[in-house]
Amino acid sequence: METRLNVVLLAHTPDPELSCAAAARQCYSAVGVDDLKKKMSEQQAKDLLDQVIKSGHTSTLEHASFTFGIEGISRACSHQLVRHRIASYSQQSQRYVNAKDFNYILPPSVSSNPELKKKFEDFVQTAAGVYSELSNAGVSNEDARFVLPNACETKVVVTMNARALLNFFKERTCVRAQWEIRAMANRMLEECMRVAPTIFKYAGPSCVTDKVCRQGKRSCGKWKSIEGARLE
Amino acid sequence: METRLNVVLLAHTPDPELSCAAAARQCYSAVGVDDLKKKMSEQQAKDLLDQVIKSGHTSTLEHASFTFGIEGISRACSHQLVRHRIASYSQQSQRYVNAKDFNYILPPSVSSNPELKKKFEDFVQTAAGVYSELSNAGVSNEDARFVLPNACETKVVVTMNARALLNFFKERTCVRAQWEIRAMANRMLEECMRVAPTIFKYAGPSCVTDKVCRQGKRSCGKWKSIEGARLE
Amino acid sequence: METRLNVVLLAHTPDPELSCAAAARQCYSAVGVDDLKKKMSEQQAKDLLDQVIKSGHTSTLEHASFTFGIEGISRACSHQLVRHRIASYSQQSQRYVNAKDFNYILPPSVSSNPELKKKFEDFVQTAAGVYSELSNAGVSNEDARFVLPNACETKVVVTMNARALLNFFKERTCVRAQWEIRAMANRMLEECMRVAPTIFKYAGPSCVTDKVCRQGKRSCGKWKSIEGARLE
Amino acid sequence: METRLNVVLLAHTPDPELSCAAAARQCYSAVGVDDLKKKMSEQQAKDLLDQVIKSGHTSTLEHASFTFGIEGISRACSHQLVRHRIASYSQQSQRYVNAKDFNYILPPSVSSNPELKKKFEDFVQTAAGVYSELSNAGVSNEDARFVLPNACETKVVVTMNARALLNFFKERTCVRAQWEIRAMANRMLEECMRVAPTIFKYAGPSCVTDKVCRQGKRSCGKWKSIEGARLE
Numbered sequence: 001m002e003t004r005l006n007v008v009l010l011a012h013t014p015d016p017e018l019s020c021a022a023a024a025r026q027c028y029s030a031v032g033v034d035d036l037k038k039k040m041s042e043q044q045a046k047d048l049l050d051q052v053i054k055s056g057h058t059s060t061l062e063h064a065s066f067t068f069g070i071e072g073i074s075r076a077c078s079h080q081l082v083r084h085r086i087a088s089y090s091q092q093s094q095r096y097v098n099a100k101d102f103n104y105i106l107p108p109s110v111s112s113n114p115e116l117k118k119k120f121e122d123f124v125q126t127a128a129g130v131y132s133e134l135s136n137a138g139v140s141n142e143d144a145r146f147v148l149p150n151a152c153e154t155k156v157v158v159t160m161n162a163r164a165l166l167n168f169f170k171e172r173t174c175v176r177a178q179w180e181i182r183a184m185a186n187r188m189l190e191e192c193m194r195v196a197p198t199i200f201k202y203a204g205p206s207c208v209t210d211k212v213c214r215q216g217k218r219s220c221g222k223w224k225s226i227e228g229a230r231l232e
Numbered sequence: 233m234e235t236r237l238n239v240v241l242l243a244h245t246p247d248p249e250l251s252c253a254a255a256a257r258q259c260y261s262a263v264g265v266d267d268l269k270k271k272m273s274e275q276q277a278k279d280l281l282d283q284v285i286k287s288g289h290t291s292t293l294e295h296a297s298f299t300f301g302i303e304g305i306s307r308a309c310s311h312q313l314v315r316h317r318i319a320s321y322s323q324q325s326q327r328y329v330n331a332k333d334f335n336y337i338l339p340p341s342v343s344s345n346p347e348l349k350k351k352f353e354d355f356v357q358t359a360a361g362v363y364s365e366l367s368n369a370g371v372s373n374e375d376a377r378f379v380l381p382n383a384c385e386t387k388v389v390v391t392m393n394a395r396a397l398l399n400f401f402k403e404r405t406c407v408r409a410q411w412e413i414r415a416m417a418n419r420m421l422e423e424c425m426r427v428a429p430t431i432f433k434y435a436g437p438s439c440v441t442d443k444v445c446r447q448g449k450r451s452c453g454k455w456k457s458i459e460g461a462r463l464e
Numbered sequence: 465m466e467t468r469l470n471v472v473l474l475a476h477t478p479d480p481e482l483s484c485a486a487a488a489r490q491c492y493s494a495v496g497v498d499d500l501k502k503k504m505s506e507q508q509a510k511d512l513l514d515q516v517i518k519s520g521h522t523s524t525l526e527h528a529s530f531t532f533g534i535e536g537i538s539r540a541c542s543h544q545l546v547r548h549r550i551a552s553y554s555q556q557s558q559r560y561v562n563a564k565d566f567n568y569i570l571p572p573s574v575s576s577n578p579e580l581k582k583k584f585e586d587f588v589q590t591a592a593g594v595y596s597e598l599s600n601a602g603v604s605n606e607d608a609r610f611v612l613p614n615a616c617e618t619k620v621v622v623t624m625n626a627r628a629l630l631n632f633f634k635e636r637t638c639v640r641a642q643w644e645i646r647a648m649a650n651r652m653l654e655e656c657m658r659v660a661p662t663i664f665k666y667a668g669p670s671c672v673t674d675k676v677c678r679q680g681k682r683s684c685g686k687w688k689s690i691e692g693a694r695l696e
Numbered sequence: 697m698e699t700r701l702n703v704v705l706l707a708h709t710p711d712p713e714l715s716c717a718a719a720a721r722q723c724y725s726a727v728g729v730d731d732l733k734k735k736m737s738e739q740q741a742k743d744l745l746d747q748v749i750k751s752g753h754t755s756t757l758e759h760a761s762f763t764f765g766i767e768g769i770s771r772a773c774s775h776q777l778v779r780h781r782i783a784s785y786s787q788q789s790q791r792y793v794n795a796k797d798f799n800y801i802l803p804p805s806v807s808s809n810p811e812l813k814k815k816f817e818d819f820v821q822t823a824a825g826v827y828s829e830l831s832n833a834g835v836s837n838e839d840a841r842f843v844l845p846n847a848c849e850t851k852v853v854v855t856m857n858a859r860a861l862l863n864f865f866k867e868r869t870c871v872r873a874q875w876e877i878r879a880m881a882n883r884m885l886e887e888c889m890r891v892a893p894t895i896f897k898y899a900g901p902s903c904v905t906d907k908v909c910r911q912g913k914r915s916c917g918k919w920k921s922i923e924g925a926r927l928e
Contacts, residue, residue, distance in 0.1 A: 006264075006265055006266075008265050008266070008268075008269065010251065010254065010265075010268065010269065011245050011246055011247070011251050011295075012245075013243050013244075013245065013297065013299070014243055014246060015243070019242065019243050019299060022242065022301075022389065023299075023322035023389040024322065026301070026322050026323070026324055026387060026388070026389045027322050027323065027324060027325050027328070028325060028328050028329065029324075029329060030324070030329055031387075032238075032303055032387070033238055033240050033242075033301035033302065033303045033387060034238075034240070036240075036242065036301050036389070037240065037242065037301070054910065055910050055911065056902075056910035059320065059321075059322065060322050062320035062391060063243075063299050063320055063322065063389060063391045065245065065297040065391075065393075067245070067251060067255075067295050069254075069258070069265035069268050069269070070265065071264055071265045074610060075539075075543070075614070076558070076606075076609060076610060078543075079539070079542075079543055079546070082543070082546055082547055083546055083553070085549035085550075086549075088291065088294035088295055088393065089291075089547070090255035090256065090258050090259050090291065090292050090295065091258070091259065092258055092259060092261075092262070093259050093260060094540070094614075095642065096259070096260050097260065097261060097262055104610075105610065106610075107603075107607035107610055109603050109604065109607045110598065110603060110607060110610070113601070116597075116598060116601055116603065119594055119597060119598075120594070120598075120610075120611065123590065123591070123594045123611055126587065126590055127587070127591075127613070130583055130584070130587045133580075133583060134574065134580060134583075134584075137577070137580055139571075139573050139574060139580065140573065142540075142642055143571035143573045143574060145540060145614055146538060146540060146568075146569065146570075146571055146574070146584075146613060146614050146615040147584065147587055147613050147614070147615065148613060148614050149591070149610060149611050149612060149613050149614075150539070150558075150609055150610050150611070150612050150613075150614075151610040151611065155258060155263075155264070155265060156258070157254065157255040157258045157268070157295060159294060159295045159297075159393075161297075161320065161391075178559065178606055206752075210906070210908060212906055212908070214750065214751050214752035215751065286678065287678050287679065288670075288678035306842060307771075307775070307846070308790070308838075308841060308842060310775075311771070311774075311775055311778070314775070314778055314779055315778055315785070317781035317782075318781075321779070326772070326846075327874065336842075337842065338842075339835075339839040339842055341835050341836065341839045342830065342835060342839060342842070345833070348829075348830060348833055348835065351826055351829060351830075352826070352830075352842075352843065355822065355823070355826045355843055358819065358822055359819070359823075359845070362815055362816070362819045365812075365815060366806065366812060366815075366816075369809070369812055371803075371805050371806060371812065372805065374772075374874055375803040375805045375806060377772060377846055378770060378772060378800075378801065378802075378803055378806070378816075378845060378846050378847040379816065379819055379845050379846070379847065380845060380846050381823070381842060381843050381844060381845050381846075382771070382790075382841055382842050382843070382844050382845075382846075383842040383843065410791065410838055438520075442674070442676055444674055444676065446518065446519050446520035447519065470728075470729055470730075472729050472730070472732075472733060474715065474718065474729075474732065474733065475709050475710055475711070475715050475759075476709075477707050477708075477709065477761065477763070478707055478710060479707070483706065483707050483763060486706065486765075486853065487763075487786035487853040488786065490765070490786050490787070490788055490851060490852070490853045491786050491787065491788060491789050491792070492789060492792050492793065493788075493793060494788070494793055495851075496702075496767055496851070497702055497704050497706075497765035497766065497767045497851060498702075498704070500704075500706065500765050500853070501704065501706065501765070523784065523785075523786065524786050526784035526855060527707075527763050527784055527786065527853060527855045529709065529761040529855075529857075531709070531715060531719075531759050533718075533722070533729035533732050533733070534729065535728055535729045552755065552758030552759055552857065553755075554719035554720065554722050554723050554755065554756050554759065555722070555723065556722055556723060556725075556726070557723050557724060560723070560724050561724065561725060561726055619722060619727075619728070619729060620722070621718065621719040621722045621732070621759060623758060623759045623761075623857075625761075625784065625855075
């Protein structure tokens, strides 16, 4: 069955911005641990975080972690995702979980063309059929999965801290990123914005955050629309 | 002023054990993200965690993070602490914070001997005096600190995930670890036990957790008291 | 075309064991940097490494790095490989490299059965055909690849240090690991043994290295053959 | 005894630039592992590295590692150094190595003032004396070191890959970095430039590499001298 992206913020450090602000405060003052617990006002925390992030001292943002449940992504997408090494992953195993009725992701460039869409869907049926035949003949899940296409859906629980997320968003919200991981990154960013807007207002591709583009000016129209952009 | 260890658990992933158990469940079943949110019973979570940890699949424990405020430790201790690289640190800066009235840690082997204790305390006064003289003569904090002894107190906010903590406890609760970082590790473990007893009942030196000692049998009496111990 | 595993050790730290031994020596003696350069005898280096590894102080082994070129592995295998985060990867991109004539890996459990083998090969032809049709219709490589099966060959350059490799071998030479990544790990280990035999004689699954099995005794016959094994 | 910085490049991946270029080539072409071994021309490697680094795809630079022997730095400096977590360290232990005749680092701001210099040197003598008294009274090295000042020399073997080094140089060659770690970083960069000039010509503070300053314009005169600088 065709399926769609679903991103849920399962858990996060409580009061993520106050936690990071408290850590920043520890660096630059003689404040004791028991006073750290007396929370700063929200405004003080915001001001301190703004200052810290603008100065590039983002190590203090590592004290807030965010755990996402993600489903409706292809194995092509997850293979890119897990290349981010400062993060934790628990992914549905194709070795343990039988996939004979697997869901799949259909790229828009294919679904928008009825003829190609039909070919793609027929192919997916073929793959599911061969998987079942192998499985019924006693081939283990771990070997039967060799016929599963990249389109096959996977589910994964991902934890990253706020600093790692800012880097992830820098790479993956860029219009040069693959459409699927970009959609996922944008959804993750929406969730982060809900619970930590002061930190994540600094998120985005490097053209937005640093006014630097490393992908070649001509490859994307976005930079033109950035007020005062001074791209290389 | 002499000061003492103070360890406070400032924040942690809410329901840390349910979070890790949900991640483990994602690996081995077809469960969807929305069902992951429907929390398992505590007993189911405990059973799953027990199984996962005994099998050595501790990557699922990375989804729970713990943030500690720690003060009353020496710079000798913090230098060892920050060598653990899968962790996040925000440490009081000796470059930014003036240390003319610094607190210090007195090792028990010194404080237990009145004569040595007096020498140590006099020395600390001398160090504080020289620091102030340098500071008053216009030397920056970052250069004046060259006279500060290892005994000088530092404060640090530390975040580690549960898997990194289990490794930290393995190394640092061993009786061969330095007394100060061992005391700190034991306090951190007490805090962890309060909020995640199923996970952290597996914490401890390798003689306890794996019945393996790599430090040489004769160096510690502990192994003798371990029921059924079969140490190398 | 069906293809087979090929593992080549492309580069490594020169004199990897002497480098690690020199680092170990730095920890425990007052030796200066210029004396570190005067290499120890091979025997002294071996003795020091033996002592260090037996004591579990494997951080000194991080100073030797090994770079492998690996081809003839499936995307199923590479997805497991890149989950090892203390490592560096440069993998052939399915976004950039057209895959219309892709090679594939055939699992032994399939190739040993002529009927299943035929089905598998026909399926691979179908996948290649659909890929070409999508590609010819103007679908980008990054979207056409959604039909590529896990069996599809990938190539990757991998760098790990000796400590990370020992951990990798512990996980992936275990008979419970997937056959493909196990074969790859065994080939990597052979290459390591050629250039750093003192370090890598300690490599292997935990039943061999620590006489501990976390996978359940009954799941593998290997433990029975280990002299003096005292498995949990 | 006062001592001075000494940085020696002990080892590095052979042909570091060809290794990284080969890895980059693997990402973007169908080239096989055996062809990777047939080295590119130096010019081809240079061109590919230039392109890769300008595009920000610096992950390919992780395949080249550099191991330094460093001595003549203070414990204040090493405490900053080891905060860089994507790196490997083997540091002379104050727990194991007796330090009664310790060398020390004298900050220029102190040594340039004869009166302060005298005070500093007298203080160091006092510290050495107290250390010896504690040591002679049976206090262990690990406890006697509590009186050792930050000025105390340490020696350390450090391994970082080229990508981590570029980040290290970005942070630590900035004039806002502490003078001591800056001097060390500059010496390390000189060594890197000798063996990998194509990669490390991109090294330096962010004002040089990215024309971005996060430290506040007024704090340093350097930005004024950067041709065409467009600092924030």
